[in-house]
Amino acid sequence: MSRNAPLLEQAFGTTSCRNSMFSVNARRTEIAHAVGCAVAIHSSRTGKLKHFLARRQDERPIQCLSFSTCGRFLAVGESGPNGKVAVWDAESKIFLRDLIGHKEGVRIVGFSHTMKNMK
Numbered sequence: 208m209s210r211n212a213p214l215l216e217q218a219f220g221t222t223s224c225r226n227s228m229f230s231v232n233a234r235r236t237e238i239a240h241a242v243g244c245a246v247a248i249h250s251s252r253t254g255k256l257k258h259f260l261a262r263r264q265d266e267r268p269i270q271c272l273s274f275s276t277c278g279r280f281l282a283v284g285e286s287g288p289n290g291k292v293a294v295w296d297a298e299s300k301i302f303l304r305d306l307i308g309h310k311e312g313v314r315i316v317g318f319s320h321t322m323k324n325m326k
Contacts, residue, residue, distance in 0.1 A: 227271035227315045232297065234278030239297075241269035246283055248297075260295050262302055267312075275318040282325060284313030292316055292325070 228241040236251045245261035246269065260281070271284040274297060281297040284290060290312035291305045306325070317326050 227273075228269065230272050230274045230281070232274040232278045232281075235297070237274075237297075239272055239274065239281060241272060244268055246272060246281070246295075258300060260300060260302075262293070270312050270314050271316050273317045275322060276320055277322060280318070282316045282318065284316040286312035288312070 230239045231237070231251065232239070237248050237257065238251045239246050239248045241247075242259070244266040245259050247259055248257045249255060250257055260283070267285040267287045267290065269283055270286045270290065273282050274280070275282070279296065279298055280303075281295045283293045283295065285293070288311060289307070290309045291307050292309075292313055293305055294303045295301065296303055318324075319326060
């Protein structure tokens, strides 16, 4: 992200229209949902916004997202042709990597219980 890029500070409403566009992290008491090309993360205890996860390069609207079973990682699937899955470290709020190779948009994403695979 460029130093001069505007930072998203607030979101009104949500673009989430399916269950796959919401995810609950019970270990950290957080709820994540899609807001266009960003993810808003709220406290499940207070409902207050904690932070946003967003990159500024080549982003497309979010189709789905899911916390890992341990709560540390968040996978975010994009819409459109050649959609990617962005993997974030949810604790440090650091983008880790893109998973590419999808011919269409990614409509659902999740982690296996062993954390060795994504589905």
